[in-house]
Amino acid sequence: LGAVITDANDFLRIAATTLDMSAMLLQGLPVLFTHPDAWAKGVAVSFENMFNPTARAAYFSKNSSRLAEAASDGIMFGSSEFYAATASEGGTMSRILGGRFKAKSKLGVPVEFISTVTGSTIAPFQRAFDTFGDAARFEMYRGIRNLAKTPTEIRDVVDYINHMTGIMSTARLGVSSGQRIFESALLFAPRYNRAGVALVKDIFQGGLRGDMAREALNHFLVSGLLSYIGISKALGQEARLDPRPVRAGGDGASFLTWELGGNRVGPGSWWLSFVKLFGGLVAAPVNEDGFF
Helix, strand or coil: CHHHHHHHHHHHHHHHHCCCCCCCCCCCHHHHHHCHHHHHHHHHHHHHHHHCCCHHHHHHHCCHHHHHHHHHHCCCCCCCCCCHHHHCCCCHHHHHHCCCCCCCCHHHHHHHHHHHHHHHHHHHHHHHHHHHHHHHHHHHHHHHHHHCCCHHHHHHHHHHHHHHCCCCCCCCCCCCHHHHHHHHHHCCCHHHHHHHHHHHHHCCCCHHHHHHHHHHHHHHHHHHHHHHHHHHHHHCCCCCCCCCCHHHCCCHHHCCCEEECCEEECCCCHHHHHHHHHHHHHHCCCCCCCCC
């Protein structure tokens, strides 16, 4: 049963992240507002690799020595959890999505054909998704590695970069393989969410780790809010800046969104969830009837 649930979740995860190019403005949104140069380079290499499968290798081969240093320090490169199922053995659905399903009977031939088509369709988007994260992390590493003067500070910088881009090693944290399988089966993106929580926790730490996390939150809040207000003015719409529930006089679900085509749309990522939660706690009176 566990394998079936994991297989189904693999399918949902890939289906939700395929064809929408979400990495730049979801997983990459914090990088955009805190390290825009690294974000821009990540976007450029990502699009190039989407149409030219050799672009990623060419980019990293030009920086091979620094890449080896980054990997040695602990920067994580490679397939993200969002597409990991297409490269793993996985279950039947994973093999179909990854273009690895092999028919063992005539009845399976149509499925093998679908698998080939699906795999070739997903592959460019997977390359773009993974390349953005890898390139953004590498460019951030090149930009801020010199801040670290001690082994502890090197670990602080590496964790900051990995967490900022929504990636971390749960195995290194000591999470058992059984728990990792359980989380992958029931949660959409456990490592991404865990990385976000880790970065928020770092805000309350001392030393370089805490300084970087607090500065990142500062930049994200200020740059993000100014950008949102500017776009709202350009669209001729009122900025929705009150995170309190509607029943408490706030904007509720309309917080940080715009009206487009009769729908409310806005930026995403766990950062926005954190901002909404934090803003709601600060903006609403503790004794507000019906809120606390």
